[in-house]
Amino acid sequence: METMGCQMNVADSERMEGQMADLGIQKTEDKTEASVFVLNTCSIRDHAEQKVYSYVGPYAIRKQKGENIAIVVAGCVAQQEGEKLLRRVPEIDLVMGPQYANRLGDLLEDVMNGNQIVATDPSLIMEDVSKPRRGSSTCAWVNIIYGCNEHCTYCVVPGVRGVEQSRPKESIRQEMVELAAAGYREVRKEFFL
Structure with missing residues (x-):
């Protein structure tokens, strides 16, 4: 999980990490071992889209080499760019806007079944029943x-x-x-x- 941007993205990332833990996906500090890579993006800074491509690039190369890795681009750049991200980096499995942060678990299951998904349509936010993996104990x-x-x-x-x-x-x-x-x-x- 890589998080860019505001505190809301931090909160979204904590919720998404909690959902991944519920699926049995464990966090690793060694990025070369990751089987799921989630980049939670921010569109505020200049060249935000370019930063996304540079972060995703090494994981796309791993996928091209035949490694089994799911690549997820979430957050504001994902919402803003949508399918354009897939056209530029077809190795991306899931593009999801911030309103889908509470649904990462379901969307990842679809990805694991071989689907490539763009979830950026306006959506009613469902109450999140998963437990966030909080970055602080205070x-x-x-x-x-x-x-x-x-x-x-x-x-x-x-x-x-x-x-x-x-x-x-x-x-x-x-x-x-x-x-x-x-x-x-x-x-x-x-x-x-």
């Missing part, structure tokens, strides 16, 4: 709202993260109670990303 991210309905001239969020969708209050509260019981001392909320 601080946890809690999503309050996904997407945004404002269209500020300087912001890409509505275009890449979709329309505003709020989580149910009780679901947010329950997640925070569970985090407190697990010993987390700091909860950070994500409102507009």
Whole structure:
């Protein structure tokens, strides 16, 4: 798992790592051993798309050599570029926008069955029942709202993260109670990303 960009991408990556753990996919520090590579992208910086290709390149070469590896490009560049990513790097197995972060497990199962998938259509975000693999034992991210309905001239969020969708209050509260019981001392909320 490689994560670029904002705190929302960090929170999305934690949720995706949790789903992969549920599938029995274990994290490795040695990138040459990875059988699944997920790049969670950000489209804010200049040349963001070029960075995606440079990150994906070594894994595409491994796949060309016959190695069994699934390549996933997730996040805002994936949403923005969609099928263009597959045309440029046909070794990519899954292109998925941020609104599909809660569905990585299902999409990976389709990939393992030999399908190449582009999941960038607008989608209702389903409540995530998987447990994130948190990067900290002190601080946890809690999503309050996904997407945004404002269209500020300087912001890409509505275009890449979709329309505003709020989580149910009780679901947010329950997640925070569970985090407190697990010993987390700091909860950070994500409102507009």
